[in-house]
Amino acid sequence: MLHKRIHIKVFLLAAFSFLSVSLFAEATIAEGKSLFKANCAQCHAKDMKSKLTGPALGGVEERWSDYPREDLYSWVRNSQKMISEGHPRAVELWNEWTPTVMNNFPNLTDEQIDGMLLYINDAYVNGGKKKGGDGEVVVGTDKSDDGSNSMFYVFLLAILGLLAVILARIVSNLNHMADEKEGKAVGRRATLVEQLLSPKVIGFVLFALILIGGYTTVNNAIDLGRQQGYAPEQPIKFSHVTHAGIQKIDCQYCHDGARRSKHSVIPATNTCMNCHTAVKVGSKYGTGELTKIYASAGWNPNTGKYFEDNVSYEAKEEEYKKWIKENFVAAKPEASDKSIDAEVTNQWNAIAGHLGKPIEWTKIHNLPDHAYFNHAQHVAVGKVECQTCHGPVEEMEVVQQYAPLSMGWCINCHRQTNVQFADNPYYDSYEAYHDQLKDVKSGRTGVTVEEIGGLECQKCHY
Ligand code: HEC
Ligand code: HEC
Ligand code: HEC
Ligand code: HEC
Ligand code: HEC
Ligand code: HEC
Known part of the structure; x- marks a missing residue:
């Protein structure tokens, strides 16, 4: 019932x-x-x-x-x-x-x-x-x-x-x-x-x-x-494994903005040319990738000089094709005329678009406009390693975004990471913290970014 x-x-x-x-x-x-x-x-x-x-x-x-x-x-x-x-x-x-x-x-x-x-x-x-x-x-x-x-x-x-x-x-x-x-x-x-x-x-x-x-x-x-x-795939097959890993080139040699400005900055073609006027043929791609840099810089690898302003497009094309052909024949003496022609045309087609233009790298990291992030503050002042935020870049053949770049990610680190408190005169004004650090009984071993105001909205938002 x-x-x-x-x-x-x-x-x-x-x-x-x-x-x-x-x-x-x-x-x-x-x-x-x-x-x-x-x-x-x-x-x-x-x-x-x-x-x-x-x-x-x-x-x-x-x-x-x-x-x-x-x-x-x-x-x-x-x-x-x-x-x-x-x-x-x-x-x-x-x-x-x-x-x-x-x-x-x-x-x-x-x-x-x-x-x-x-x-x-x-x-x-x-x-x-x-x-x-x-x-x-x-x-x-x-x-x-x-x-x-x-x-x-x-x-x-x-x-x-x-x-x-x-x-x-x-x-x-x-x-x-x-x-x-x-x-x-x-x-x-x-x-x-x-x-x-x-x-x-x-x-x-x-x-x-x-x-x-x-x-x-x-x-x-x-x-x-x-x-x-x-x-993303990049216009030139640039490898961080080759440069930062094997050749052990310092990150900041190329990304020299990181220490002193908001942006790390992708190196200009001139930085590449510091080495690649000497390293002219790659072990992996031969002339295929490196000649793109020369086309961008307007540099003639046959003569080792930059082109004069009055050199025509056709004359440049001829020089680059000569460069590609000679190196290809040197690497593959047995190649037939037909396959040589095909190789030269293929490589030139991939290179021509870079002639006289800066290399257009695809930006990987993109914070929204309303968020403010400054590399110098983290790298120079906070002494945070690149890899903490970007992962083992020196092992990445193709760079990938390692961290979520979310607000939670920034905040978490600010809660857990200590600032370089002792050796930064900027923090002298925090007397209470200094006193606690000197006093063993206080239990304080460091001062986190949070404690100097690193969680305040206006620090990161315009
Ligand atoms: C020889 C120059 C060179 C060196 C050394 C170098 N990089 Fe780069 N880096 C580049 C170039 C060129 C790009 C753009 C192409 C690409 O993404 O691969 C780049 C891209 C990046 C990006 C992605 C940027 C974006 O678009 O958001 C990060 C992060 C980065 N590098 C970090 C590092 C770190 C960390 C090191 C040291 C371990 C390092 N790089 C060493 C030249 C260099
Ligand atoms: C505290 C975390 C952090 C550290 C440490 C850090 N980066 Fe970044 N990096 C970022 C963020 C966040 C962005 C995205 C910035 C944006 O979109 O405005 C970025 C972007 C970049 C870019 C793309 C260009 C730009 O500036 O937007 C390069 C290249 C780069 N970082 C290289 C480096 C190198 C090299 C180091 C070490 C010297 C380094 N970063 C250290 C967080 C970090
Ligand atoms: C400090 C010296 C140095 C700088 C700066 C430098 N490179 Fe290199 N790069 C090298 C060396 C060394 C190699 C290895 C050559 C080899 O044996 O393949 C290399 C290899 C390469 C290769 C591979 C070629 C292949 O076929 O294997 C490419 C592509 C390349 N670099 C592009 C760049 C670009 C783009 C820049 C500028 C952003 C740059 N490099 C800056 C030293 C440098
Ligand atoms: C710097 C590198 C590093 C980071 C970051 C790290 N771990 Fe570990 N973890 C280790 C190492 C190394 C060990 C082995 C024990 C040791 O040598 O201290 C370990 C061991 C462990 C173990 C024990 C595993 C077992 O089989 O018993 C756990 C659980 C663990 N980690 C969880 C975490 C969690 C959760 C995080 C993130 C909040 C984390 N770890 C971040 C390096 C790391
Ligand atoms: C790996 C740890 C780490 C990550 C991730 C990180 N930060 Fe920081 N941040 C620090 C440290 C350490 C400092 C302290 C530097 C100093 O002493 O001024 C700092 C300081 C700052 C400051 C200055 C704070 C103040 O009170 O002066 C701003 C703004 C900031 N970070 C923004 C960001 C943003 C935005 C992100 C995420 C895109 C981010 N941070 C991610 C470690 C980090
Ligand atoms: C340490 C740096 C930092 C601080 C402090 C911070 N934010 Fe953010 N915030 C960010 C970043 C970075 C993003 C972009 C996240 C993304 O693209 O997903 C963001 C995104 C946001 C968004 C957009 C929604 C979202 O998740 O994308 C809002 C709303 C916001 N923040 C509000 C606040 C408020 C309110 C405060 C203060 C209580 C604050 N933020 C403090 C770094 C910070």
Whole structure:
């Protein structure tokens, strides 16, 4: 016997709360992912299966399952402390990975670490297949793995909605029958359409739609214009592996703006010419790529001189073709006349567009106009390494955007990083901090960017 009326609301509510729980789980994984990328990915591989500077993190919770969960939190916050205290797992790790020291993350909360562990597990179990294997560079916007589950939720929502309607209908029938049996006066029973169009149901559906809509809009808007992993093809196959890696040319030799100005600046053709008037034929592309630089600079590799102003296009074309042909024949003495002609035409076609024009490099990093970022402040004053923000560029054949460049990324680092406090006269005015630093009892070991106002909106926004 049914005593109470069961309301359609209960079912809708159940369906909705199930949905929101799923969305919530997604949100923490997504949050864990961005925290991981900003803080851990430089040392721990994103596939969670291969070793990098640090161990593969897949299955890490199992390896720590003999200890309280708090131990794993304290490891992430301060691993060296646990090692010196003799924690068995910490010591085991240290013995394997000495002398590489993991960074400390004292400001991460339990929830944030949980989020990262969720993401680690998700990437370990589901992620490996979708992306390339060990160490493969992921090119593109790298968003594909975020949206893959959304179809599933839409489907689930549809099924749950249908179920709710059917159940509500059954309940309403039962209630109606019960009322009749109890001899209550019953009017005409509301039809399905009337029930669905009742103000309560409409109100509820609207509420749910606004919530879901708001969630997805905000989520997508945050990603708008972001391009982590972006690695466009460049007009010249310039390699940071060759120059910064093998040849060990200092980053600032080419990007000399980084030390003294807002922008790092891509080097002008003249900088390339400092070396490439001597290094004229490359080991990989022969004359193919380097001649583009000469065309841009208006330099004649046959004579080793810049062209005079009055030299015609045709005369220049002839000189470059001669250069390409001689080097090709020298490299491949057995080549037929036909293949020589084909090679010369091919190379010239790729080079001609650069004649007398600056090289148009495609910009990879792009902050929106409303955000203010200054290289000199970070490189010269803050002494932050290029690689902290740009990753191991010297290992990148094609440069890719390493960091998300999101506001959260800037803020996180400002919370965790100390400024060069002692040796910067600019900070002399912060007497309280100086006094605390001198006083061992105060527990202060440094001053973070946050503490000098690095989280104030107007510092980063015009
Ligand atoms: C500078 C490189 C570096 C960074 C950054 C880094 N780690 Fe590590 N991590 C290591 C190394 C190296 C080890 C191995 C132990 C050691 O030598 O300290 C390790 C070990 C670990 C372990 C233990 C793994 C196991 O199998 O028990 C966990 C968990 C871990 N790191 C999580 C993180 C998280 C989470 C982050 C980001 C918040 C992070 N690490 C950032 C280098 C790093
Ligand atoms: C021989 C000159 C040279 C050296 C040395 C060099 N770079 Fe570059 N860098 C370039 C050129 C040219 C480009 C533009 C083409 C490209 O993206 O590959 C570039 C592009 C970049 C970009 C992407 C800029 C954008 O468009 O957003 C970054 C980041 C970068 N370099 C960082 C570094 C770092 C870090 C080092 C040192 C490890 C370094 N570079 C060493 C010449 C150099
Ligand atoms: C604190 C983080 C950080 C550090 C450290 C850093 N960069 Fe950058 N870099 C950025 C950001 C953010 C941008 C995007 C700037 C923009 O779009 O206005 C950028 C852009 C660039 C560009 C593209 C041109 C430009 O200036 O917009 C080059 C090249 C570059 N960085 C090279 C370097 C080199 C070389 C170093 C080390 C000497 C370095 N960066 C250090 C964050 C950093
Ligand atoms: C400090 C010296 C130096 C500077 C500056 C320099 N390069 Fe190079 N570059 C080299 C050396 C050395 C090689 C290796 C030559 C080889 O064996 O392939 C090289 C190789 C190359 C190659 C590969 C050629 C091939 O076929 O393998 C290209 C392309 C190139 N440089 C472009 C540039 C550009 C563009 C610039 C300016 C942004 C530049 N280089 C600045 C020294 C320099
Ligand atoms: C890897 C760490 C790191 C990242 C990432 C980073 N910063 Fe910073 N930032 C610093 C440090 C360290 C300083 C302190 C430099 C100094 O002593 O003045 C600083 C200082 C600043 C300041 C001056 C603050 C003040 O109070 O004078 C601004 C503005 C700033 N950063 C903007 C940005 C923006 C915008 C981004 C993101 C696009 C960013 N930073 C990302 C480390 C970082
Ligand atoms: C350390 C630097 C920094 C500080 C401090 C900072 N922002 Fe931002 N903010 C950024 C950067 C960088 C972006 C661009 C992020 C992107 O392109 O996704 C941004 C983007 C935004 C956006 C656009 C929405 C978005 O996520 O792209 C808003 C709104 C915003 N900030 C508001 C604020 C407010 C309000 C404050 C003060 C409470 C603040 N910001 C402090 C660096 C900062």
